[in-house]
Amino acid sequence: MWEAWITTNALHHLLASITFAIIGLVVIARRRALRRSVRHAPRLFWITVALCALLAAWNGACLTEILMGLHGHTTLISGLCEWANLITLSGLILALVYNRLVVERTSRPRRILAIGAHPDDLELACGATLAKLADAGHQIQAVVLTGGERGGNATVRPLEARRGAQFLGCNAVFVYDFADTRLREQANEILSAIEMRIREFNPDIIFTHSANDQHQDHQAVYEATLRAARNHGTILCYESPSVTSDFNPTFFVDIGDYVDVKIESIRQHRDQRLKPYVSAERLRGMALFRGGQAKTRYAEGFEAVRSLASSLGDI
Numbered sequence: 528m529w530e531a532w533i534t535t536n537a538l539h540h541l542l543a544s545i546t547f548a549i550i551g552l553v554v555i556a557r558r559r560a561l562r563r564s565v566r567h568a569p570r571l572f573w574i575t576v577a578l579c580a581l582l583a584a585w586n587g588a589c590l591t592e593i594l595m596g597l598h599g600h601t602t603l604i605s606g607l608c609e610w611a612n613l614i615t616l617s618g619l620i621l622a623l624v625y626n627r628l629v630v631e632r633t634s635r636p637r638r639i640l641a642i643g644a645h646p647d648d649l650e651l652a653c654g655a656t657l658a659k660l661a662d663a664g665h666q667i668q669a670v671v672l673t674g675g676e677r678g679g680n681a682t683v684r685p686l687e688a689r690r691g692a693q694f695l696g697c698n699a700v701f702v703y704d705f706a707d708t709r710l711r712e713q714a715n716e717i718l719s720a721i722e723m724r725i726r727e728f729n730p731d732i733i734f735t736h737s738a739n740d741q742h743q744d745h746q747a748v749y750e751a752t753l754r755a756a757r758n759h760g761t762i763l764c765y766e767s768p769s770v771t772s773d774f775n776p777t778f779f780v781d782i783g784d785y786v787d788v789k790i791e792s793i794r795q796h797r798d799q800r801l802k803p804y805v806s807a808e809r810l811r812g813m814a815l816f817r818g819g820q821a822k823t824r825y826a827e828g829f830e831a832v833r834s835l836a837s838s839l840g841d842i
């Protein structure tokens with residue numbers, strides 16, 4: 528009877544120790560996917576890793592003591608450990624299910640072209656919107672016109688542009704190497720590049736910079752996009768950190784839980800991590816402010832150059 532208890536208990540602790548070790552390692556290996564699919568991902572990540580490490584070690588200690596014949600002392604601790612296993616596992620599953628991002632899949636997928644001057648522009652301005660639309664099943668292509676060499680590391684930033692867009696769920700990313708801060712001097716070339724992307728993708732909706740933006744590259748991209756998209760129904764201008772006080776959004780996307788995804792997408796741009804406008808506090812504040820204007824919690828705001836109902840579908 529006693530031997531049977533020892534064998535069963537030892538087996539429980541062995542399986543529990545292995546299970547928690549595996550869960551911890553999987554969460555570490557898949558942390559990027561976790562950050563893309565749940566709210567409060569950084570906090571959830573560290574709590575999960577810490578609890579898995581604790582429970583793997585605790586179960587390992589109980590197993591060792593049982594195998595060493597110290598079961599007389601460990602009956603109570605072993606029982607507590609088994610309860611802790613149960614509670615932790617249930618808690619982790621509930622936390623993951625409760626915090627997962629839920630978005631309704633669209634029955635009318637749209638083609639969306641998002642155009643930005645610099646590697647982090649799209650994530651900063653409309654990252655949450657793009658992630659939400661990608662999860663809903665819309666097709667998204669991202670265009671980044673410069674490698675951002677004047678604002679950071681010229682080798683790293685184009686790679687970060689691809690990583691950021693892929694993190695959001697864009698189906699394709701095109702990173703060009705037009706000269707950073709000198710897009711006005713290359714107006715015809717960027718016009719041709721945007722025209723080619725529009726011709727190939729035939730987007731229903733185009734996201735681009737606003738006319739009310741003090742960055743000369745952003746203005747140049749806005750002007751080139753309007754010229755290139757002269758035959759397209761819906762053009763929405765997003766809010767970069769450099770927009771002027773004249774930026775006046777009238778179209779809002781309710782981004783709900785996607786603020787965390789936006790913040791994580793901007794963290795893909797490690798080269799820009801010291802810039803003041805990438806702080807989570809500021810990004811959350813902006814989303815709250817636009818959410819207040821839109822009578823929801825969090826939102827991203829857009830100026831509509833024009834918005835055609837049939838292009839927008841159920842967005």
Ligand SMILES: [Zn+2]
Pocket residue numbers: 644645648742745767
């Ligand atoms: Zn920019």
